[in-house]
Amino acid sequence: MTSIAATFVRNGKKIVAIGRNYADHVKELNNAVPKEPFFFLKPTSSYLPSGGNIEIPRGIVAHHEVELGLVIGRGGRDISQADSLSHIAGYALAVDMTARNLQDEVKKKGLPWSAVKGFDTFTPISTFVPKSEVTDPQNLDLWLKINGVVKQDGNTSKMIFAIPRLIEHVSSIMTLEEGDLILTGTPSGIGAINPGDRIECALADPTTKRELAKLEFG
Amino acid sequence: MTSIAATFVRNGKKIVAIGRNYADHVKELNNAVPKEPFFFLKPTSSYLPSGGNIEIPRGIVAHHEVELGLVIGRGGRDISQADSLSHIAGYALAVDMTARNLQDEVKKKGLPWSAVKGFDTFTPISTFVPKSEVTDPQNLDLWLKINGVVKQDGNTSKMIFAIPRLIEHVSSIMTLEEGDLILTGTPSGIGAINPGDRIECALADPTTKRELAKLEFG
């Protein structure tokens, strides 16, 4: 039997993406370090399975943000930090593509981020990684290369708000359901992807030295 | 057989909500009339079926915005205005609840609207109205009363961007799927709901003089 969590790309309902959760990334965008987590929603229609092609709309500067995704197994609301990890079914590697030039505009105008983050193909996503394969989600390496050159290279230990705090915060506002994905923010090194670029990303467990997920797109 | 569209509250994946689509509402919030439609996402976890109780988090000023909802039947992307109505399976009456004081803050800071619009119970929703019951979606009356006093009383003919333009715009950015809901904006008269208030809303067809949907919550 395949669970909704294991098939979250097809059957999940929401993507909740945390902003500004790595200090080095906050600095590179000249943003303030947040006092509490904040998030935005991406539509599940933006998923792009590994091996696909990203579509960059005309006039859009499309930035990559490689991120660890948490796949919710057991739903809930007002989840405590102590309980939080038991609500996770597994993980995925994702890229939170962002129309950076449009985002600069909407931020100035106080408008929502939904279009900027929500174009079709703007959430490249790996296959599902069951939690049993992960030693410690707060110690995973993730990197992104463009045409063979490393652009982002981080570790989830560098999050400003740790995973339990993220789940507590999101579930204090909206009920989490099986198959929901939480994106946990991106380390530094973000930048533009151009048509024809070849993108490779990986998620690895430094404890077991195993590669947990690979994500490629063009 | 019950379709995903008819059961959109349980089975739909996204809610796309249009902002500032009635001139009288744009004026009451001192906003600029938009040159093209804009939207934000609400999570489907925020649906509150008629008869339920709204939860207003401590410290939140929760404003009502009564709106016509379009329930997508046939999905698609880059839908033309000419084809747009054929993608609608039916309608619903909704209230786009908004944490207005938080929204004022995030707008100033250029932050996303997702939390402000996305609390559990922040999308009270009527039952599904099949399109066959509606003479013309661009000529429907909708009103909202608090404790018996009319607060909002509008007609969908007053939209700045008509329904075909909304579907064209949203589907140019993100694929629409069966069961998705598009909220089409609110007429003037928005204001705060207080704990204990009794809210009644209705959607009516002035051509047939029939009430199409009723929505009540406390």
Ligand SMILES: [Mg+2]
């Ligand atoms: Mg991101």
Ligand SMILES: [Mg+2]
């Ligand atoms: Mg959704």
Ligand SMILES: [Mg+2]
């Ligand atoms: Mg609204």
